[in-house]
Amino acid sequence: MFLSVFEVFKIGIGPSSSHTMGPMSAANRFLALLASSEWPRPAGAVVSHLRVSLHGSLAFTGVGHASDRAVILGLAGERPDTVDPDRMDAIIADIRQKGAVEPPGHPSYAFDCEADVIFNRKEPLPGHANGMTFYALNADGAILLRQVYYSVGGGFVLTDTELTAWKDAKDFPAGESDEGTIPFPFRSAAEMLDMAKRSGLTIAAMKRANEEARMTRGELDAGLDALWDAMHGCINRGLKGEGVLPGGLNVRRRAGQLYDKLSRAKLSNQFDPLMANDWLSMFAMAVNEENAAGGRVVTAPTNGAAGVVPATLRYFREFQNTGGKEATRDFLLTAAAIGGIIKTNASISGAEVGCQGEVGSASAMAAAGLAAAMGGTPEQVENAAEIALEHHLGMTCDPIAGLVQVPCIERNALGAVKAVTAASLALKGDGTHFVPLDNCIETMRQTGNDMHEKYKETSTGGLAVNVVDC
Incomplete structure (x- = not known):
């Protein structure tokens, strides 16, 4: 399975690729999913509230690795490779004051930085130790969209279905998945x-x-x-x-x-x-x-x-x-x-x-x-x-x-x-x-x-x- 040099090496922020960059990127992906037509949005349904639950290692060491901050920044539209480290505190303080995130190209979503980032230490997700579940809710608190992501190391983020496919790809005969696309598929x-x-x-x-x-x-x-x-x-x-x-x-x-x-x-x-x-x-x-x-x-x-x-x-x-x-x-x-x-x-x-x-x-x-x-x-x-x-x-x-x-x-x-x-x-x-x-x-x-x-x-x-x- 071909991995580019720019997938192995990524420009981002500290302190952790799996616990900081991964959750921020997962939040970016969830925003992109929300804005797309790739999920079964009920007729007339309006997303008004976002929430995320961190599981496994993310739950146990997420505070020390700033996983909660990363999720909040990601839901505000910030990206690991472009966010200004000197502005992160101010961005989060503004979200706390407003009780909402306002990502570019989206409406304002209600978001409580304390209540809506849940450290779930009791229920690990089955795919990987670094699991996250993102929720989009309506004004009554009903879940309109639920999406699981896994931060699998090095800033790589996969959905639950992508993780299954990635694991299956590891079982391909040597080089099979890259044959014909690159000259040296070792x-x-x-x-x-x-x-x-x-x-x-x-x-x-x-x-x-x-x-x-x-x-x-x-x-x-x-x-x-x-x-x-x-x-x-x-x-x-x-x-x-x-x-x-x-x-x-x-x-x-x-x-x-x-x-x-x-x-x-x-x-x-x-x-x-x-x-x-x-x-x-x-x-x-x-x-x-x-x-x-x-x-x-x-x-x-x-x-x-x-x-x-x-x-x-x-x-x-x-x-x-x-x-x-x-x-x-x-x-x-x-x-x-x-x-x-x-x-x-x-x-x-x-x-x-x-x-x-x-x-x-x-x-x-x-x-x-x-x-x-x-x-x-x-x-x-x-x-x-x-x-x-x-x-x-x-x-x-x-x-x-x-x-x-x-x-x-x-x-x-x-x-x-x-x-x-x-x-x-x-x-x-x-x-x-x-x-x-x-x-x-x-x-x-x-x-x-x-x-x-x-x-x-x-x-x-x-x-x-x-x-x-x-």
């Missing part, structure tokens, strides 16, 4: 390596050919450059950020202070064998501190893991890069190819498989991208991804107080360090290794299925219950 790492061998192309070149089957080269390059600009800008904003992150844990931003120390050491030529790790960690922490503050980020492949790929790419550009824009584009295309394989065959959702699916996937993507940008063969690239993912297997998702702060920020830093280490190890070999990437991905899927729900983004186990959230 669904696994083994297929990817086989196609690279037969074509003589790199992974980035095959991914580029797939993308250019649906857009022009100019459009693709402009989009890739925009992704890097957004990542780079997020790092820079994070390095300038100060103070305490919102949410009540009183976590202080550290990236800016670390940047000052490392910059002084660099200028004075002070040698420190750990400095490479420090720069990587700093870049990743800058992104995830910005994400925790609700700022503009790029899902890579999720918000909770948004710091790994940008940190690794920024480190490459500042300390290794000799390839200019093309090397950066190859990095992103290769990373997206690996991310697409992982999402197709396992998951990138912490609510489904724990943090191995978020930071683990991001580390594998970053390792592959770095190996490719540094001239690695397809076999070395696949090896780099496998090394990085293998050493995240079993990682739980247990954010304290449901906030994407502890341990998430530092996990991104270590994910970036592992990515660079994995790429370095792979590039020093010939690509031959014991565990294929596909087997590692399948192991992650099985481990996630076996993992208890309390360790999958519900904040009911692990660090979330063993550290006082004060």
Whole structure:
């Protein structure tokens, strides 16, 4: 199942792709459905009131992930890629005062920000841990339209029927659903390596050919450059950020202070064998501190893991890069190819498989991208991804107080360090290794299925219950 680089990487807002961006996008989709003729509106019926119920992981950690705020903003017509983070508080305050949302192109709908966002912790929806039910009611409170959506990770949102079709698509024979639409329809790492061998192309070149089957080269390059600009800008904003992150844990931003120390050491030529790790960690922490503050980020492949790929790419550009824009584009295309394989065959959702699916996937993507940008063969690239993912297997998702702060920020830093280490190890070999990437991905899927729900983004186990959230 083909996933574009622009589906793997999305520009949005923090703190969570599945719990913030997903619910906002679901609200956008519900508004579009309301305005369409694609539902059986009773004769003379008028929608006057909206309501939403959050289920599963969204119910347990929705407040910490700002899921309620995201739904409210989405029903007001705001979108993850265009909403102004500096205006969100004012928009919500206006809705609270009016008791209504007024999305563009729609009438005013009654909406009580407290009563009409329901955190239903008792009734999980059957399709996925991140379920939502949107309701449109008439003036008497009768339900005119009910629609279920699932936020399946990385900002992807599916209806209940779409989710069933998506799961069925995973059962297609390899490449069947993409035959005839893209030149290299690989669904696994083994297929990817086989196609690279037969074509003589790199992974980035095959991914580029797939993308250019649906857009022009100019459009693709402009989009890739925009992704890097957004990542780079997020790092820079994070390095300038100060103070305490919102949410009540009183976590202080550290990236800016670390940047000052490392910059002084660099200028004075002070040698420190750990400095490479420090720069990587700093870049990743800058992104995830910005994400925790609700700022503009790029899902890579999720918000909770948004710091790994940008940190690794920024480190490459500042300390290794000799390839200019093309090397950066190859990095992103290769990373997206690996991310697409992982999402197709396992998951990138912490609510489904724990943090191995978020930071683990991001580390594998970053390792592959770095190996490719540094001239690695397809076999070395696949090896780099496998090394990085293998050493995240079993990682739980247990954010304290449901906030994407502890341990998430530092996990991104270590994910970036592992990515660079994995790429370095792979590039020093010939690509031959014991565990294929596909087997590692399948192991992650099985481990996630076996993992208890309390360790999958519900904040009911692990660090979330063993550290006082004060």
